[in-house]
Amino acid sequence: MDPIRWGILSTGNIANQFAKGLQVMDDAELVAVGSRSQEKADEFGDKYNVPHRHGNYDDLANDPDVDAIYIASPHSHHHEHMMLCLNAGKHVLCEKAFTLTADEAEECINLAQEKGLFLMEAMWTRFLPGIVTLREWLAAGVLGKIQYMRIEFSFKGNYNPQHRLWNPALGGGSLLDLGVYNVAMASMVLGLPDSVDSHILKAPTGIDQQTTIFFKYNDGAVATLMSGFDASLPMQTLIVGDKGWARIEHRFYEGKQITRQIHGQDAEVFEFPFESTGYQFEAAEVNAGIRAGKLESDIMPLSETLALMKLMDGVRHEWGVLYPVEQQA
Numbered sequence: 001m002d003p004i005r006w007g008i009l010s011t012g013n014i015a016n017q018f019a020k021g022l023q024v025m026d027d028a029e030l031v032a033v034g035s036r037s038q039e040k041a042d043e044f045g046d047k048y049n050v051p052h053r054h055g056n057y058d059d060l061a062n063d064p065d066v067d068a069i070y071i072a073s074p075h076s077h078h079h080e081h082m083m084l085c086l087n088a089g090k091h092v093l094c095e096k097a098f099t100l101t102a103d104e105a106e107e108c109i110n111l112a113q114e115k116g117l118f119l120m121e122a123m124w125t126r127f128l129p130g131i132v133t134l135r136e137w138l139a140a141g142v143l144g145k146i147q148y149m150r151i152e153f154s155f156k157g158n159y160n161p162q163h164r165l166w167n168p169a170l171g172g173g174s175l176l177d178l179g180v181y182n183v184a185m186a187s188m189v190l191g192l193p194d195s196v197d198s199h200i201l202k203a204p205t206g207i208d209q210q211t212t213i214f215f216k217y218n219d220g221a222v223a224t225l226m227s228g229f230d231a232s233l234p235m236q237t238l239i240v241g242d243k244g245w246a247r248i249e250h251r252f253y254e255g256k257q258i259t260r261q262i263h264g265q266d267a268e269v270f271e272f273p274f275e276s277t278g279y280q281f282e283a284a285e286v287n288a289g290i291r292a293g294k295l296e297s298d299i300m301p302l303s304e305t306l307a308l309m310k311l312m313d314g315v316r317h318e319w320g321v322l323y324p325v326e327q328q329a
């Protein structure tokens with residue numbers, strides 16, 4: 001079986017983590033990197049032994065030796081970069097948040113479908129061993145009917161109006177950077193909510209510095225989701241059912257440790273170590289999808305990505321958090 005030939009668009013923090021993930025895969029080969037600067041492309045290429053080093057994104061997108069491209073630019077540029085790669089006929093795995101707005105997401109999804117290309121939001125958490133096991137517990141009803149969830153994803157960030165986390169022009173804000181994991185986790189466990197309440201605290205740049213969302217379900221279930229740059233929290237996910245509870249411990253998005261207690265029994269701690277950075281699991285989903293001729297993942301479907309983008313648009317708009325692309329519209 002020939003390996004799927006990957007290209008990476010950008011050379012930042014997460015592009016490096018993804019490259020390390022690809023290194024432990026049997027059926028993936030990192031053949032190309034694209035950067036806005038030739039120097040950075042060469043440096044990245046040396047580090048990960050990448051044969052094709054492009055000093056711009058266009059040449060990466062049009063590299064005939066690449067099957068799939070991982071997009072790891074700031075979310076402000078995901079729409080532009082997805083359109084570029086899809087138009088060049090490449091399958092795409094795009095970092096979260098998928099785009100700035102649901103309209104942008106829809107355009108990319110439509111193009112991928114039209115071109116018959118695989119497209120997926122890089123919600124890597126969903127493919128990690130601990131989270132796969134959690135889904136098995138939920139499917140088997142181990143925790144019973146889920147009634148309550150609490151998810152917190154927050155760290156203390158140093159305010160810097162130029163940095164992508166705080167800068168509206170780069171898609172800043174806690175909801176799109178961190179809260180996107182929260183909404184995806186709640187959606188995975190409980191499905192899409194029937195109604196949503198929220199509260200946002202804004203930074204001086206106008207982005208959401210702290211966002212709290214309350215998901216309500218017609219069957220009585222609720223979830224509270226908090227994301228922010230104000231404090232470094234344990235970053236856990238608590239899932240409470242009528243037969244027991246499970247808590248994904250520190251850095252829930254890595255799913256490495258889950259405590260579970262079934263009523264009447266002692267609490268148990270389950271460990272889910274993995275090699276490398278963990279980004280290989282989402283890449284494996286893309287590889288399998290491409291090989292099967294699929295256009296999307298069943299585990300992280302495009303309909304869910306789009307629905308969650310719409311939900312996040314709604315929360316932001318209620319509190320007047322708008323990106324430049326929305327203000328121009």
Ligand SMILES: NC(=O)c1ccc[n+]([C@@H]2O[C@H](COP(=O)([O-])OP(=O)(O)OC[C@H]3O[C@@H](n4cnc5c(N)ncnc54)[C@H](OP(=O)(O)O)[C@@H]3O)[C@@H](O)[C@H]2O)c1
Pocket residue numbers: 010011012013014015034035036037040041072073074075077095096097122124164170176177
């Ligand atoms: N899955 C995860 O665990 C995870 C973790 C962190 C971040 N992310 C996501 O990954 C994306 C990138 O985050 P990051 O932390 O890797 O950011 P980063 O370190 O700032 O890297 C972003 C890269 O994007 C490229 N880029 C293109 N246009 C840019 C612009 N106008 N300004 C700045 N950089 C630009 C640059 O690469 P070149 O200079 O080489 O062109 C830059 O190195 C974001 O969407 C973020 O939400 C995901």
